[in-house]
Amino acid sequence: MLLLIRFVVKIPEGMAPEQVAPLLCAGVTVYSPLNHFGLMGSGLRGGILGLGGVGHMGVKIAKAMGHHVTVISSSDKKKVEALEHLGADDYLVSSDAEGMQKAADSLDYIIDTVPVFHPLEPYLSLLKLDGKLILTGVINTPLQFVTPMVMLGRKSITGSFIGSMKETEEMLNFCKEKNLTSMIEVVKMDYVNTAMERLEKNDVRYRFVVDVAGSKLDQ
Known part of the structure; x- marks a missing residue:
């Protein structure tokens, strides 16, 4: 009898099933782009746009990789949770013009987890030279931006959807090693x-x- 195991991963010993379940979606969704775009090295400055199921794992995984992590949100409702419970280094409210201006050209990447229409220009301005805005939220309406925001600074807008089985297995081992939970x-x-x-x-x-x-x- 031939068994198809293309979509089976080994769960590291000691990981609780209820913890593994969300990692198979939210965990690999943020791990995959960090891996694919070469953003796993320590010392990087990253942004997590939107603090939900995917976003909170983005904070945890990026911090475990040694990144300086800034959570970007539309309000300050989750500031305490982001900084004190999840371990983020900074918190930006997107409507705070002064705070956004101070953070301009400071991030190597932003993982954008927001699943509804939103302007991209404010977040592109936060990226350094060659910075990447990585879209992971599924949005069914066209997003707009002005080209100089990308051209000046050679910035990239790209996307990532979940991840491969190899990355899923790597992510589970990484979370086990770093004791990361959802x-x-x-x-x-x-x-x-x-x-x-x-x-x-x-x-x-x-x-x-x-x-x-x-x-x-x-x-």
């Missing part, structure tokens, strides 16, 4: 509808994991 809330099957309602309200930090084995299911 912030999750484990729920039972009978809570799924409520969880979906909370998702619509952005009321989760930062991933729901459904405990199927521990749920009482009708036979």
